[in-house]
Amino acid sequence: MSSMARLKQNKLGPIVSDHGAKAESMLYPFTNADRRQILRWDDSELAYAELYEALEKDIEEADDREYMKLRDTTKSHLESCMQFLSQAAHTLELLDTLDSGFDSVKRQTMTFQEACDAISSEQTRLEKLADDIETNLRPFNLLEEFTRRLNTPGTDFVTQDGYKKMLEALDQCILYTEQHPTFMGVEIYQMRFRQCMTRALTLIRAYFMNSIRDVVNDVQSHISAKALNDTTQPALLYTKFRVDAPLLRDLTSEIHQRCEGHEEYVSLLGDCYKFYTNARRKLISPIVSKRIADMRNTMPDLLQLARQSIVYMRTICYDEYDLFYSLFSEGDDVIYNLLESLTEPLQDVLRTRIIHEKKAEVLYELCSLLQGLAMHDNEDDEDEDQEGYFDRVQLDFGRLFQSTLQDAQVKLVFRMQAYS
Structure with a gap:
């Protein structure tokens, strides 16, 4: 302290x-x-x-x-x-x-971003290249599928919805090979695509012929059984053919629209025309010949025979004309050849009567009658066009009797010269 x-x-x-x-x-x-x-x-x-x-x-x-x-x-x-x-x-x-x-991270990030952008650009380029390769190879890859389908037994599959699409795809493949002639081996593929198209249209022809043959055989069986009369005749000769007419017309149109520049397709369509007209001629000609023969035997008067037989043939020709265009989209020359062959029995009878006819006034009236056929048809065509019923040129019925008209005119000149 x-x-x-x-x-x-x-x-x-x-x-x-x-x-x-x-x-x-x-x-x-x-x-x-x-x-x-x-x-x-x-x-x-x-x-x-x-x-x-x-x-x-x-x-x-x-x-x-x-x-x-x-x-x-x-x-x-x-x-x-x-x-x-x-x-x-x-x-x-x-x-x-x-x-x-x-x-450092920023620089590395930028470097990484640039690398990613480069990879992305390369990926885009490769994807486009892959798409282009796939697009270029798609027509060639379809060849095997076409071949497999066309080698299927039978012809009924031509009626399926996918058959028309297959034909359109074949058209595109053929057009593609034509547009790319520098592709390696494109000539071989083009030839094989053409072969597939020919095979496809040939199957249509076969199906068409088989369908017509089946109907003809059915009708002939009824005719053989004497089941054909005025009531059953239209049903047998026309209605049965019209049952599958829309389908057959679509099929024949597929051939017709590819005929330009290809003779083999023209030949296939010609086979369809020929088979159909022969079948119709085989069915109709005996009936027409018998009917004309009956008229000839019961009608000695030339004008009466001409009027009655022409009315009958007019009905036959118009029915045949409509039936033909229910199966085909084109073919005026074909149907006129058929109709001319069907009118031959009548023209032969009229020609024989004209040769033996001595009355000038009868020959004159016959000439007027035959000349009036074309004028009458033209008037009918105008009326029908106004109604909008037909979408094609109508039958020139007077054209079928031009040779008969010429025979009557020549005979009339001779008779007039005899009077002078």
Whole structure:
């Protein structure tokens, strides 16, 4: 314990010298109590000096403690600031490292992006190339499918919906080979596609002939059974043929629309024409010949025979004309050849009667009758066109009797010369 503390304890009573709540009063040289104590001091000068020194030392120590405390606090703050600066510098180093890393990542990302763009462009190019290759190979790849389908036994599959699409695909394949003559081996594929098309149209011809043959055999069986009369004749000779007429017309149209520039297709269509006209001639000619023979035997008058037989033949010819165009889309020359062959029995009878006819007025009326056939047909055509019923040129019935008209005119000239 210091002398000042002892002095205070012995003389002045307890003096607080700790650094607690009383520490602030020690900053002053003397407190009020100290002053009062000094004023009441009655000891010697030595004791006073000791007291003064003790008090001064306590004051110095008190000032030193505050200074030390401030110094320690400041040092602590300084150390903290230095730690903060060190940590900040370390953080800056880390940030620099991160920034450098980010720059590296950015460069690598850009390089990667460029590589991805290049790969994407290459992928797009390769995909387009693959699509082009697939497009170019598709027609050639279809050849095997065409061949397999066309080698199917029978001909009924030509009536399926997919058959027409197959023909259209064959057309496209043939056109493609023609448009790309520089392809390797394209001539072989073009030839094989042509062979497939010929095979496909040949199957249509076979189906058409088989269908007509079946109907003809059915009709002939009824004729052989004597089941043909005025009531059943139209049904047997025309209605049965019209049952499958729309389908057969579509099939023959497939051949017709491909005939231009291809003789083999023309030949196939010609076979259909020939088979049909022979079948119709085989069915109709005996009936017409018998009917004309009956008229010839019962009608000795030339004009009566001509009128009645022409009315009958007109009905036959128009029915045949309509039936023909229900099966074919074109073929005027074919149907006229058929009709001319059907009218031959009548023309032979009329020609014989004309040769033996001696009356000029009869020959004149016959010529007028035959000349009026064409005019009558033209008037009928105009009426029908106005109604919008027909979408094709109508039958020129007068054309069928041109040779008979010429015979009658020649005979009339001869008779007129005989009178002059």
